Amino acid sequence: MVGKILVIGGTGSCGRNVVKQLEKKGQSVLVAARDEKKFKEMKFGKNTTFVKFDFNSKDTWKCALDGVDRVFLMALPLDDTPEKSMEPFINELKQSKKIKKIVFLSVLNAERFPIIKIETLIKDSGIPYSFLRPPFFMENLTDGFMKDELKQGSLSAPVGDHATAWISTQDIGDCAASLLLEESGKYDNQVINITGPAPITYPQICQLLSKYTGKNVKYNDVKPADFNKACLSKGMPQGSVQYLADLFQAVVDDKTNTVHMGVQQLTGHQPKSFECFIQESFASSARPGI
Numbered sequence: 665m666v667g668k669i670l671v672i673g674g675t676g677s678c679g680r681n682v683v684k685q686l687e688k689k690g691q692s693v694l695v696a697a698r699d700e701k702k703f704k705e706m707k708f709g710k711n712t713t714f715v716k717f718d719f720n721s722k723d724t725w726k727c728a729l730d731g732v733d734r735v736f737l738m739a740l741p742l743d744d745t746p747e748k749s750m751e752p753f754i755n756e757l758k759q760s761k762k763i764k765k766i767v768f769l770s771v772l773n774a775e776r777f778p779i780i781k782i783e784t785l786i787k788d789s790g791i792p793y794s795f796l797r798p799p800f801f802m803e804n805l806t807d808g809f810m811k812d813e814l815k816q817g818s819l820s821a822p823v824g825d826h827a828t829a830w831i832s833t834q835d836i837g838d839c840a841a842s843l844l845l846e847e848s849g850k851y852d853n854q855v856i857n858i859t860g861p862a863p864i865t866y867p868q869i870c871q872l873l874s875k876y877t878g879k880n881v882k883y884n885d886v887k888p889a890d891f892n893k894a895c896l897s898k899g900m901p902q903g904s905v906q907y908l909a910d911l912f913q914a915v916v917d918d919k920t921n922t923v924h925m926g927v928q929q930l931t932g933h934q935p936k937s938f939e940c941f942i943q944e945s946f947a948s949s950a951r952p953g954i
């Protein structure tokens with residue numbers, strides 16, 4: 665029987681969709697994050713509760729793990745030293761001896777990035793795991809690092825017209841929920857690549873945005889050094905800037921344009937297309953300001 669499920673980062677772009685999909689499947693959920701106000705704004709169902717949790721504050725961990733036997737785990741965005749906060753927490757999960765499954769949100773081509781250290785720590789913990797490895801999220805346009813520039817009518821990236829099989833966090837949430845509720849152990853200790861249904865380039869994304877917003881959205885194909893400089897000038901820490909540069913390098917190396925069947929395999933449905941995402945997110949007056 666599936667016990668209590670803890671969703672770490674359950675108010676974030678991806679985590680909130682894990683929670684919503686678990687709710688749809690009739691599961692009660694414990695959402696772990698620092699800011700309860702954000703949790704309240706999410707208006708989750710009545711069987712979803714909040715627990716204060718901070719990777720950097722060990723005194724919050726015991727309470728968050730009380731009665732829990734499955735965990736959705738993620739690293740913080742663009743954290744170039746994720747092991748600093750996560751290694752002690754993974755040790756805590758191991759020592760509790762109660763965790764039957766960790767579903768970890770990793771990233772496509774994880775070997776190239778600091779997040780691989782977390783995959784290794786989880787493997788070494790002996791706790792059954794499934795790693796989900798997605799490429800860039802479509803929701804970066806609405807919640808993430810692309811949002812502010814898009815409001816000004818452009819997108820910048822140092823990737824030319826190399827393509828990525830972008831994925832929606834709704835599909836990631838669906839995959840994670842299926843894995844958390846899977847009791848047969850079918851996907852235990854597996855690494856699952858998940859992508860959207862087709863590779864798409866920045867110029868094509870801008871075309872779709874122009875089509876659905878009725879405004880001209882321009883692609884700036886910038887040099888890597890200029891992109892990095894712009895990130896630093898906005899206050900992004902050097903380590904995160906390098907992490908993002910490495911993610912873009914994987915795109916340029918054509919490591920993110922292959923379509924993987926993980927979403928279909930785990931959920932039984934096709935992943936959302938970028939066009940559908942853009943239509944839903946930008947075609948109505950629900951999103952003025954772009």
Ligand SMILES: NC(=O)c1ccc[n+]([C@@H]2O[C@H](COP(=O)([O-])OP(=O)(O)OC[C@H]3O[C@@H](n4cnc5c(N)ncnc54)[C@H](OP(=O)(O)O)[C@@H]3O)[C@@H](O)[C@H]2O)c1
Nearest residue numbers: 673674675676677678697698699718719739741799800801
């Ligand atoms: N964006 C992409 O294109 C992409 C692609 C592939 C993989 N990923 C992976 O996805 C993850 C990021 O997911 P996301 O975009 O859903 O993140 P997000 O939207 O930034 O959400 C972060 C979540 O973590 C919580 N959080 C922040 N600091 C915390 C702390 N110190 N302790 C505990 N919780 C904390 C936040 O809530 P509070 O602030 O209230 O704590 C929030 O719920 C990263 O691991 C990244 O490697 C991202």
